[in-house]
Amino acid sequence: MSQPVPSPAAPLANAPLIQKARSHLLQNYKQQPIVLVRGRGTRVWDADGREYLDLIGGVATCALGHCHPDVVAAAHAQLDTLWHVSNAFYSQPSIDLAAQLCEWSGLSRAFFCNSGAEANEALLKLARKAMKDRGHPERFEVITFERSFHGRTLATVTATGQPKYHAGFEPLPAGFKHIPYGDLDAARAAVGPTTAAILVEPIQGEGGVRVAPEGFLKGLRALCDEKGILLLVDEIQTGMGRTGIPFGFMRDGILPDAVSMAKALGNGLPIGAMLCREDVGASLSPGSHGSTFGGNLVAAAAANAVLKVIRQPGFLQEVVAKGEYFLAGLKALQGRLPAGRLVEVRGRGLLVGLEMDRDAPQVLARLREGGVLGNAAGERTVRFAPPFTVTREELDESLAIIERVLTAL
Numbered sequence: 210m211s212q213p214v215p216s217p218a219a220p221l222a223n224a225p226l227i228q229k230a231r232s233h234l235l236q237n238y239k240q241q242p243i244v245l246v247r248g249r250g251t252r253v254w255d256a257d258g259r260e261y262l263d264l265i266g267g268v269a270t271c272a273l274g275h276c277h278p279d280v281v282a283a284a285h286a287q288l289d290t291l292w293h294v295s296n297a298f299y300s301q302p303s304i305d306l307a308a309q310l311c312e313w314s315g316l317s318r319a320f321f322c323n324s325g326a327e328a329n330e331a332l333l334k335l336a337r338k339a340m341k342d343r344g345h346p347e348r349f350e351v352i353t354f355e356r357s358f359h360g361r362t363l364a365t366v367t368a369t370g371q372p373k374y375h376a377g378f379e380p381l382p383a384g385f386k387h388i389p390y391g392d393l394d395a396a397r398a399a400v401g402p403t404t405a406a407i408l409v410e411p412i413q414g415e416g417g418v419r420v421a422p423e424g425f426l427k428g429l430r431a432l433c434d435e436k437g438i439l440l441l442v443d444e445i446q447t448g449m450g451r452t453g454i455p456f457g458f459m460r461d462g463i464l465p466d467a468v469s470m471a472k473a474l475g476n477g478l479p480i481g482a483m484l485c486r487e488d489v490g491a492s493l494s495p496g497s498h499g500s501t502f503g504g505n506l507v508a509a510a511a512a513n514a515v516l517k518v519i520r521q522p523g524f525l526q527e528v529v530a531k532g533e534y535f536l537a538g539l540k541a542l543q544g545r546l547p548a549g550r551l552v553e554v555r556g557r558g559l560l561v562g563l564e565m566d567r568d569a570p571q572v573l574a575r576l577r578e579g580g581v582l583g584n585a586a587g588e589r590t591v592r593f594a595p596p597f598t599v600t601r602e603e604l605d606e607s608l609a610i611i612e613r614v615l616t617a618l
């Protein structure tokens with residue numbers, strides 16, 4: 210394939226930038242071959258000037274769409290005031306954010322970091338420390354689920370129940386056990402004298418958008434209470450209203466001991482958080498855990514603005530309504546496609562997976578050519594996580610493109 214030679218005077222274009230990327234970026238991602246240069250709401254533009262409906266929004270981070278005016282204003286104001294002070298000092302954006310998140314989640318304490326994996330690291334360290342403080346140093350193991358995804362650091366990738374992410378990185382840290390998702394009997398059988406906690410996603414996002422059976426988290430809560438271990442919930446993808454309720458665990462009417470969150474929290478600015486109950490939180494005493502960039506003022510100011518929008522009365526009802534509308538539209542088109550092409554439509558709120566009869570990357574390439582962006586969640590599942598601000602017209606436009614593309618595959 211011949212590619213234009215880049216020159217300093219050349220206007221932005223995909224091909225020369227991608228050529229440069231292939232020379233210098235670590236080749237650890239399977240990137241779609243476009244360079245995105247601008248975004249507004251649900252729409253993004255690539256370096257060739259082509260427009261797309263972005264139904265994946267920074268992999269579920271840009272929950273209020275690209276460049277939401279309230280978030281832009283909050284981040285700009287903070288950029289002009291003070292960027293970072295570290296945790297050697299207090300700062301107002303992180304104090305306000307902690308208060309908002311505790312009030313909204315029902316948990317009592319907040320710790321800030323910069324990514325999902327770091328938030329899960331905080332959960333794992335909290336579980337071990339809390340068990341030691343309770344006089345159970347032998348309880349160090351964390352039970353997680355097959356097909357789960359918890360991050361890429363050595364501990365969180367080991368927590369991740371997908372062998373493909375472990376390959377080549379052995380020896381893995383000790384203290385993790387994977388069991389089938391949605392199976393309470395398996396969970397009961399797995400808890401032993403060395404178990405410290407169970408870590409669970411309300412919906413397995415990266416693992417293929419698999420929704421836990423209703424009551425699963427409630428059953429896990431009861432099991433953890435009975436055994437004196439912690440229930441940790443990974444809300445990195447499902448939190449912040451993604452499923453139409455503030456946090457996925459609320460569907461089962463339970464309160465976990467601690468939760469992690471990240472993706473949508475900063476609408477694309479890097480910020481993660483670990484929220485926990487008062488009693489377990491006391492285990493992470495002064496000096497026991499930390500993060501230099503955690504609580505960064507610009508990221509926290511953006512997150513405060515995100516929460517303010519999402520917590521407006523009626524906002525999440527709209528997420529529920531639009532999610533139902535999108536899912537119903539996808540299920541209806543499933544019936545119009547050649548039999549077996551779209552194997553299953555799964556999801557809740559604005560987190561949707563289409564399990565296809567073929568590998569997801571081929572489908573994603575056709576969708577992109579048609580003007581719709583998604584990403585892969587597991588081998589054959591196309592994932593959509595549109596912004597909460599998506600309009601019904603944009604969903605209709607997307608459904609028409611998806612139908613045309615999937616029909617012509």
Ligand SMILES: *Cc1c(COP(=O)(O)O)cnc(C)c1O
Nearest residue numbers: 324325326358359360414445446
């Ligand atoms: C994205 C994700 C993570 C990892 O977050 P990073 O910010 O990439 O470290 C962990 N758990 C779940 C459920 C996720 O969706």
